[in-house]
Amino acid sequence: MEKIAGKIAPKDMLENIADLISAYYTKTIDTNDMSQLISFGTSGHRGSSLKNSFNEAHILAVTQAVVDYRNKEGISEALYIGMDTHALSTPAHKSTLCVLGANGVNTYYAANFEYTPTPVISHAILTHIGSDGIVITPSHNPPSDGGFKYNGIDGGPADVDATNWIENKANEYLKNNLLGVNIIPYEEALKQNCIKEYDFVTPYVKDLVNVIDMDAIRKSGIKIGADCMGGSGMKYYHAIRKMYGLDMDIFNDTADFTFSFMHLDYDGKIRMDCSSPYAMAGLIALKDNYDIAFGNDTDFDRHGIVTKSKGLLNPNHYLSVAIDYLSKSRDFDGLGIGKTLVSSSMIDRVANDNQKELFETPVGFKWFVKPLIDGKIFFGGEESAGASFLRFDKNVWSTDKDGIILNLLSAEILAKTGIDAGIYYANLTSKHGSPIYARIDAVASSEQKQKLKNLTPQDIKSDTLAGEKIESILTTASNGAKIGGLKVNAKNGWFALRPSGTEDVYKIYAESFINEEHLKQIQTDAKKIVDSLF
Known part of the structure; x- marks a missing residue:
């Protein structure tokens, strides 16, 4: 891939947008296939209509689950919704409004259906106390992907307790053929008093000072x-x-x-x-x-x-x-x-x-x-x-x-x-000093990813890293939260192992404050540790 990396994409590589949008509305989900269910990673649910992981049913179900979560938590203030420019974001945005309108949720969307950045939604939530938000985005993912994020009343990405609840409820709706999901036609949704246009641009830009x-x-x-x-x-x-x-x-x-x-x-x-x-x-x-x-x-x-x-x-x-x-x-x-x-x-x-x-x-x-x-x-x-x-x-x-x-x-x-x-x-x-930092992604099965996620310091048998004494082995961060992996520190370098939350890979992060050769030795030692675990 190195020969084409950094080059403009040839036309035959471009996404077929018509197929992508058609699949969003026409493909049927197999709820027995885990890969086709709602799954919240560190940045919400992501998928593609071509892979049956981001289709109309997903968005209808997850939006109703968000409504249910708001009701459970007693959230009654406005919900601010934004979307990015991925092709699947526009139909997903419309599907979301169909459910929010049917449920009478006081919702603000960008005037003229303009696109709205994630941080602008966070800013809007924080300047309207008690509100929450949805952002339709898969971030920097390829054009074929779609994404759905929920931001709570604190303006930030919803925590694990919230996303787990929403995910489970959404998948319950999917498995029951959307029974219990309130939906009205899109044109009718726009006529609801609770669905309103909002100027996101001016308040945010004015506030930059x-x-x-x-x-x-x-x-x-x-x-x-x-x-x-x-x-x-x-x-x-x-x-x-x-x-x-x-x-x-x-x-x-x-x-x-x-x-x-x-x-x-x-x-x-x-x-x-x-x-x-x-x-x-x-x-x-x-x-x-x-x-x-x-x-x-x-x-x-x-x-x-x-x-x-x-x-x-x-x-x-x-x-x-x-x-x-x-x-x-x-x-x-x-x-x-x-x-x-x-x-x-x-x-x-x-x-x-x-x-x-x-x-x-x-x-x-x-x-x-x-x-x-x-x-x-x-x-x-x-x-x-x-x-x-x-x-x-x-x-x-x-x-x-x-x-x-x-x-x-x-x-x-x-x-x-x-x-x-x-x-x-x-x-x-x-x-x-001048550190050298690198990340390597390597293929891993679900079982291997689970093993990496549950590592303990005792699993590391070596007492040196790239020739230096290991000073600490961490499985929790300074805030006491589990890191879902492991980090090994020495005087002039470190590495961390972490399974991906969205792909069948694990990641080795490494850094050296000495030189490139030292970094490579750290990476080699890290790989040896992973091999011994697998």
Whole structure:
């Protein structure tokens, strides 16, 4: 696949959108096949109509399950619904309204059925206390996929208790041929008093001055390149440019359900991953035309920063930069930093240097929701290019990942410091060392994934890692939650094992503060441990 990675997709590889939409409405689900049932991973339910895992029945059932959950929890305020630009998002959005309208749920959808980023839904929930939300998105997944996320009254991705309940209830409806699911025709749903249009753009864009120094960006006159990647935030960048008078070129700002403008990812697939140098090849080629450039995945919850100095920044590198800059430029005294345990240890060193308490969590942004709301942390970020941070006044901005503010922060950093985030990170490595980070995905059966999920420190028989004494073996994060895998730490390196929640693979994350050879030795030792377990 290396020969076509980073290249524009040939036309014969593009998704047949007519088949995709037809399958959504016509395919019949086999409820005896587990792969065709609702399954909530770290970012909601995802699937494809072509695989019988994201079809009309799924959406009708899961929406009714959300309604039932709201009733059980006594949630009576408005529900805010958004969708991204995947082809299956539009029919799923319509199906969702058919159920919400039938159940009389007070629902707000984007005016003119515009697309709405995930962080905007979180922001709307938090500014309307007691509300919750649904986002129809499979994030950066290929064009054939669809996704359904539920965000609770805290604005963040629903926790495991909620998603387990919703998942079980939805599958119960599927197995009973949707008996008990309230549905009305789409045109009738739109006529219900409870289904209302809402302007999501203006409140969010106006509020940006409370989390980003927009005036500094404007006054600096820096030239910005913004790649919408055909995603849900297209109108938002146009509104931001206009409202704040920014010198910003905006690319790929129309919906193309085949995403034919995208460059193929590492495996030859179209994937709107703004952290991938292959998928971002188009914007990287333009880096010298801009002082700073950035892109987003399809639902705009992830960020991708392209600098003149270094090109596309590794997500871990930019998280380190953002944390250091925010620690020094905001009054966040007494507040800590949240990171997933598979994020770079450079963050640990930056946190320590800024005298900030560090909180390590399992994978998944949901772990940062309560600490952000409670003011325990000012920043929560994960290695997959997702993060959010507090407003200037220390109040919460969003409790879901916000790729828009992380991108704008890179412009603020350049405007205020005079150096781009690539140079900023190089300065951090001069002070703290230069880590090398990598992730490997390998095939694993369901049984093997289950074994990895339930590992204990006693399962590791070795006392050294790449020639260094093992200092700790972790199966729980610093917040006490199980990590669903295992992490091994030594003085100058670490690795973590974790089964995927959505694919038949396991992941080896590894990092070295010495060199590439040391990293490879860590990976070799990690593989030996996995082989011994299997």
